[in-house]
Amino acid sequence: MGDYFQAGHRWKIRLREKGGQRRTVPVHHKAKEYLDAYLEEAGIQEEREAVLFQSLKGRTGELAGKRLKADNVLQMVKRRAEEAGFDPAQVTCHTFRATGITTYLENDGDLETAQHIAGHASANTTRIYDHRNERVDQEEIERVRI
Template identity: 35%
Template sequence: MRRWLDAFLEAQAAELDAAENTRLAYARDLIDFADWLERRQQDYTLAMRRDIEAYLVHCDEQGLAKSTRARRLSAIKQLYRFAYEEDWRSDNPAIQIRGPGRDRRLPKTLSTQEVDNLLSAAELSARNANDRLRNVCLMQLLYATGMRVSELVSLPVSAARGDPRMLLIRGKGGRERLVPLSPPARTALSAWIVQRDRNDELAQKKGAPASRFLFPSRGKLGHLTRHRFYTLIKDLAVHGGIDPAKVTPHTLRHAFATHLLANGADLRSIQTLLGHADVSTTEIYTHVLDERLTALVMDHHPLAKNDP
């Protein structure tokens, strides 16, 4: 089973350019399945459809969420599809198994006022001029483009030079997309690049190599980490008078999409800007808008009010 798993993860990295976090998630899920099979004197090579279905029942009995069970089945399906293509098995025991589906949860978002408060906090709460320029640039880019936080922190500086009107973003699966920059984002970007280049020049004089990232760091990744940015945005929420439980990097991505939709943007355009492979992923934002429109009617339409 270890040989199967190693080969499968290697193929994910080499052929599909799967992100490290995706591969780690596959590994965790498939190791759990392997451990369950071993306790029943089974392994990947002999497991049948009934075994996979029994494992899913086991996951349900453990109280795992629908999304977790769906993700585990997806990993198992991909493993057996890979094994079939490699002729390790003459059949695919997972091919006809239907998943539990996913609970359709509405994404948390922020009002335009709350976003304004976060952007103001980025300007006013920094410890020094360097941090202020960096924080303002991070927040302006995140809200202006709806980037995933992993895309934001790993942006190459080459993509941001020359006062661009559009930013080239490399997203999941290596897919690239162009996203327009708002005037405030362009201003923040220009100011940060001047400071960033100054910092990089000083670092090189001390023997450090030149950084290729827009937001460099001395850590092993070479750029600001997602965890550090997560901590930063929580601090900004506190300074902006917003409940930090409401604010994550992904909340700004949701706010970007929701505010566009509320102001008349079409779903296909938002899909392109967010880098969603399937428009069904983007459709969740219509439910956010539906909730707001329903509340608007119930609160303000004269026939919706109860008689005294």
């Protein structure tokens, strides 16, 4: 819980990334709404030493107090993707990274800031997640006359 905190008027989250790296980033207002709702439902908002994202006790729906493991996150993402009508084989946690970076750049964000938000050492890595050029409307494809 100590990794989600208020700093002045803003809320921030401390991310623990691969290789033991830690970064602190501002929390989007929508993410704050979701996090606050989760914390209220979980009943852990006052427990500063509690694990923020916890695993469940079997299929009980109760939090176990232990950190959520990466493979469990991936399984959850794939289940939710399928429930939303997406092919779970095409969705990974990195799908959200690509969507976030692409959406940010579509909304006039700049590559350097996207690189900083993503925690990439190189802008070339950030460009890998930029999928703006992959979107082609069906109408454009139908212009091809065979």
